[in-house]
Amino acid sequence: MLAGAQRASALLEGAGCSVLDLSVSPTHTVLGLWVQRLLGIRPASRDGLEVRIIHDERTPGPIIEAETGDLRVTIRKESREFRGPAGIVKDECAGLDPDALVLIVEAARLPGCPLLPLLEDHARTGAAISVAANPDRTPAGLILARADTLGLVPANGFMDLKEQWLQRALGAGYDIRTARLPEPGMVALRTREQFLEAVRRLNALADPLETVDEAAAALEPGGANRRSILSRTATIAPGAVVVDSVVMEHAAVAAGAVVVRTLVCPRAVVRPDSVVTDAVVGPGAVHLKGAAQQLAPRNRERR
Structure with missing residues (x-):
């Protein structure tokens, strides 16, 4: 290999x-x-x-x-x-x-x-x-x-x-x-987009969400929704929102954080009230609050 x-x-x-x-x-x-x-x-x-x-x-x-x-x-x-x-x-x-x-x-x-x-x-x-x-x-x-x-x-x-x-x-x-x-x-598996698409197909997930407005409507109780993959060793705090993402082994998403179309890699940490969209969060990486502007709807013309 x-x-x-x-x-x-x-x-x-x-x-x-x-x-x-x-x-x-x-x-x-x-x-x-x-x-x-x-x-x-x-x-x-x-x-x-x-x-x-x-x-x-x-x-x-x-x-x-x-x-x-x-x-x-x-x-x-x-x-x-x-x-x-x-x-x-x-x-x-x-x-x-x-x-x-x-x-x-x-x-x-x-x-x-x-x-x-x-x-x-x-x-x-x-x-x-x-x-x-x-x-x-x-x-x-x-x-x-x-x-x-x-x-x-x-x-x-x-x-x-x-x-x-x-x-x-x-x-x-x-x-x-x-x-x-x-x-x-x-x-x-060379890009975030390729990885997310491969995971969707492997796990028979629904099509990706196009906008954060749609994401909010799809959320289930507990923060993470059925379009996301959560490792058994990942930690998702109450009040965190994880949409169309993968949260991997020993990674953590803190309370109030919003994670959309993102790979949270092994042992990565998303801090409280952070907003992370369309990203790859590496091991030990910390995303701080203040990125709310990233939540603007994308590809709305394709809805």
Whole structure:
């Protein structure tokens, strides 16, 4: 699982932690959901599954709090800089049997569908490399490859996966197939908007609210409404209003605060009477009162 980034996404910069640590349901983080998907392909592995999460110097590694079952999960910082995604995968897979299968994953994605059909399709075609595509034909950030194909990656220097390694494999005559994933595929998590939309789909929530006027009408007793996702370890004080947002593990929203279309990340704190809209609140971040002007209705013409 490639959890580093040559250039930090807007979501990663705002969250201040690994995207894998962000909550996508009351009980699961992104990593927890990946673990569930990987456990789904465990029966297809004769020797068990070893999961390696690789991050770089610029990107924090995740904190393993998910139940990993019999998966062997390790978190590592990339051993050498300037290797590129293909170089990292080659270094991590050194010593594998040439016929071993390697699943290469862009970690900053929500795994919206099971992985077993990809393995079954790969076995059926006999391909050396299977590149997964989302239902809309965009890259899904999943590649299933036979270990010997990584011999095309140089022992030193930078190599990209899509633009360089796959092109080299194609030129070398390896059988490369595209496998279409079912809805919703593997959803990219690079922005707040993408994350909120992915969470809505995963949890079958209603469409997002367009204005704060609509938000007030939709509120339920207790502050948070059914359009929001609250981690089981989050704290929402009486009198707080949380609308169309995600409040994550060990985060807190104080009394009188209003949080709309926002990600309150793990261990973040929203202070009393704060108003936070369309934001990513990182760990330890504090939003003070005085932002009431942000509550102006938006996109009213679309109502």
